[in-house]
Amino acid sequence: MQDLLRSVSNSYPEFSSGQKKVGDLFFKEPIFLAFSSALEVGRRVNVSESTVIRWTQKLGYKGYAEFQQVVQRKLAEERLEKAEQKRPEPIVDQSFLEKLLDADISSIVKLKKSINEDELLRVVDEISQADQVYVTSNFFDYGIADWFSNWLNLALGNTEMMQPSTGKYYTQISKLGKGHLVIAFAFPRYTRLVIETLKSAKAKGADVIVLTDSAESPAIAYADYVLTVSVNSNLNIDSYTSVHALLTSIMRFVYVKEQTKISGNLAKIEADYKERDLFI
Structure with a gap:
């Protein structure tokens, strides 16, 4: 997630005033952009839906949907990494899917106990x-x-x-x-x-x-x-x-x-x- 935040920060000077509002919201609440539509994001900061879409394109994405998928994945990986840091023996070289399945396995182990x-x-x-x-x-x-x-x-x-x-x-x-x-x-x-x-x-x-x-x-x-x-x-x-x-x-x-x-x-x-x- 940090690399994505750095990318937005590096591109910030090139944003229009409306796009900077979207960028500011992303810094504060990345999870809101991850699970809200471009229209909802625009309404939140009083800019148009097209401004939000152009903002993601300015970052190098084809559109808002592609950017949103990346943010969702980054947030999920960050969340799972934090959970794994609590384990005495972290599991390495796991795919994202394996981490998700491990979370379900852990919930069954918790139920068992x-x-x-x-x-x-x-x-x-x-x-x-x-x-x-x-x-x-x-x-x-x-x-x-x-x-x-x-x-x-x-x-x-x-x-x-x-x-x-x-x-x-x-x-x-x-x-x-x-x-x-x-x-x-x-x-x-x-x-x-x-x-x-x-x-x-x-x-x-x-x-x-x-x-x-x-x-x-x-x-x-x-x-x-x-x-x-x-x-x-x-x-x-x-x-x-x-x-x-x-x-x-x-x-x-x-x-x-x-x-x-x-x-x-x-x-x-x-x-x-x-x-x-x-x-x-």
Whole structure:
């Protein structure tokens, strides 16, 4: 990143007054230019979008997109290098991809060391014993929550995904009660909708399991059981690798505990697949 900053500094005297404003912003907040459009950058310093684009061309780039890709890569490499400096034995000669994958591996290792296995087993018991299971999430976590919900329903036949602000959601809320279980994915950014769902679940007597990233999560206040797992973030992209690993462990424990029931349910589904000649 330092070489890029030096390049901008060396070219600074050649910039127009508008381009100098862009350069000043880059010195102060390079991450803003890395993840904002040329139009947004121009608005931030009161210059035109074309001024921002010409500024990147003045630096030797074809356009803003090429410059932005370089900045994103430089910031990511700098961030990972700082993290690696904390290691007793830094890994050398790694590609950028290998560093990113190492970050995900580290998050799984952290989960392995920090997970409370007794709490995990209690969560498995709750899932096995519940009459009805509902899974909900922030919209950033929806994909992995929906995947987990689908597997639970496939295996146990009693799970639904709760998607706030839909007609079905309010029907589900109205049915919550004793013997029901709500599993909430609550990773940043936390939404009020999830918190309101958990408030309603507790008020109606349902049990609540929260999967979240830290002890400061606002969802914990409504949880009967909590599993904490960190989400690794690089380039403003959250990696749920460790969350996926935790969910897979839960699924395997549930399968072992309810093997007869799950095997029967899966056999019925496989028979239907075969009858419909679904797979090649």
